Amino acid sequence: MRAMTEHLPGLRFLHSPGPTHLPDAVIAAMARQPMDLADPRVAATLAACEAGVRRLAGTAAAQPIFFIANGHGAWEAVVQNLLAPDALALVPGTGHFSESWARQTEALGRGVVRTPWTEGEPMDVDAVEAALRADLSGGRHRIAAVFMVHTDTASGTTHSIDAVRAAMDAAGHPALLVVDAVASLGAAPLAMDAQRIDVLVGASQKGLMLPPGVGFTLVNAAAMAVAAANPTPRFYWDWVLRVGEMPYQKFCGTPPLTLMAGMEAGLALLFAEGLEAVFARHRRLAGAVQAAVAAWADGGAVDFFCRVPAARSVSVTAISTAPGVDADAIRRTAREAFDVSIAGGLGPLAGRVFRIGHLGDLSAPMVLGALGGVQAALQQLRIPIGRDGVAAAVDYLALDSARATSGTRGEPR
Numbered sequence: 001m002r003a004m005t006e007h008l009p010g011l012r013f014l015h016s017p018g019p020t021h022l023p024d025a026v027i028a029a030m031a032r033q034p035m036d037l038a039d040p041r042v043a044a045t046l047a048a049c050e051a052g053v054r055r056l057a058g059t060a061a062a063q064p065i066f067f068i069a070n071g072h073g074a075w076e077a078v079v080q081n082l083l084a085p086d087a088l089a090l091v092p093g094t095g096h097f098s099e100s101w102a103r104q105t106e107a108l109g110r111g112v113v114r115t116p117w118t119e120g121e122p123m124d125v126d127a128v129e130a131a132l133r134a135d136l137s138g139g140r141h142r143i144a145a146v147f148m149v150h151t152d153t154a155s156g157t158t159h160s161i162d163a164v165r166a167a168m169d170a171a172g173h174p175a176l177l178v179v180d181a182v183a184s185l186g187a188a189p190l191a192m193d194a195q196r197i198d199v200l201v202g203a204s205q206k207g208l209m210l211p212p213g214v215g216f217t218l219v220n221a222a223a224m225a226v227a228a229a230n231p232t233p234r235f236y237w238d239w240v241l242r243v244g245e246m247p248y249q250k251f252c253g254t255p256p257l258t259l260m261a262g263m264e265a266g267l268a269l270l271f272a273e274g275l276e277a278v279f280a281r282h283r284r285l286a287g288a289v290q291a292a293v294a295a296w297a298d299g300g301a302v303d304f305f306c307r308v309p310a311a312r313s314v315s316v317t318a319i320s321t322a323p324g325v326d327a328d329a330i331r332r333t334a335r336e337a338f339d340v341s342i343a344g345g346l347g348p349l350a351g352r353v354f355r356i357g358h359l360g361d362l363s364a365p366m367v368l369g370a371l372g373g374v375q376a377a378l379q380q381l382r383i384p385i386g387r388d389g390v391a392a393a394v395d396y397l398a399l400d401s402a403r404a405t406s407g408t409r410g411e412p413r
């Protein structure tokens with residue numbers, strides 16, 4: 001492996017589903033001296049970030065609360081604020097991230113009801129409804145919240161928020177709906193108020209195009225009321241203590257000024273492009289990656305991990321390898337020989353899945369470059385690829401652009 005400090009000519013491509021590539025405007029915004037906390041520019045930056053994440057999440061009233069933490073920190077805030085010591089969370093199985101959140105909840109002393117997950121499949125929503133009905137049947141219900149992962153980054157699968165909400169309504173269960181949108185916020189549409197999401201969870205280093213370091217929750221009034229009545233001992237994570245005007249109060253101490261300046265700049269980029277255009281770009285680039293994977297799959301050595309095309313995420317594509325084909329070797333070769341960083345399989349998928357991230361500050365030529373590097377790695381390792389995936393992606397993009405310019409743009413997939 002080469003040393004971090006070694007000079008490498010040209011660009012190194014980062015196509016993990018987080019951390020993601022940083023836009024130049026974000027790097028520039030972060031290259032500045034800190035300010036004193038009473039400087040009105042600090043409050044203005046924080047206000048812009050609050051308004052921006054609200055707009056991205058599709059909420060008029062939910063309270064954004066930021067933590068100097070990663071996504072796991074925001075998960076912890078959800079558990080500590082919403083779950084009284086004897087309350088349960090229902091965690092629908094979606095893959096590695098639902099299981100990690102469930103384990104963290106249990107580590108904090110709370111009970112978890114899980115629904116089963118089948119590899120390669122979207123969430124079993126019927127099982128969610130059944131679990132909620134079973135919880136109500138005993139008289140006093142114990143499930144206080146449903147913790148659902150929107151895009152499970154490990155499986156490259158996006159699960160339907162509306163279907164989960166409908167299951168909760170059908171069961172007549174009063175639990176709060178918490179959605180982990182860490183991997184979808186800024187890449188796919190979210191309408192927190194219209195979809196009746198009570199808490200939305202996000203983090204800085206994915207669709208928001210920032211370095212890691214800020215996790216956040218958007219909390220509606222119902223969830224804030226549950227937190228206010230929750231006797232669980234907590235301080236740093238306490239939502240109620242964070243509501244106020246002073247920057248010092250909002251962050252339970254000194255705000256991460258550099259990251260928030262970057263967030264202000266990153267959000268401004270998304271709104272300048274236009275959210276519809278941002279989401280369309282993600283769909284288009286995902287379509288190009290999927291065209292390449294479909295071509296490679298003809299060789300029989302790799303295939304889509306997610307078997308349901310409509311559930312494949314616009315943020316990341318998970319690719320499973322046939323028995324005997326080492327997914328980690330593909331990842332290593334792509335990075336070390338071709339300067340393309342992709343992600344590996346998580347948890348039980350280690351060694352048999354690799355993942356190409358396609359969210360954040362990306363353009364078509366960046367995606368084509370990444371696909372070229374991955375295909376070169378596959379060829380160097382003598383892994384059979386059926387057709388030329390890069391050519392398939394070029395064809396997809398050319399066709400999609402022609403459709404867009406002729407004004408008869410259909411759904412990219």
Ligand SMILES: *Cc1c(COP(=O)(O)O)cnc(C)c1O
Nearest residue numbers: 070071072097151153182183203
């Ligand atoms: C990345 C991710 C997380 C965890 O974020 P960290 O910042 O690594 O703690 C949680 N949920 C989803 C869906 C993710 O993609």
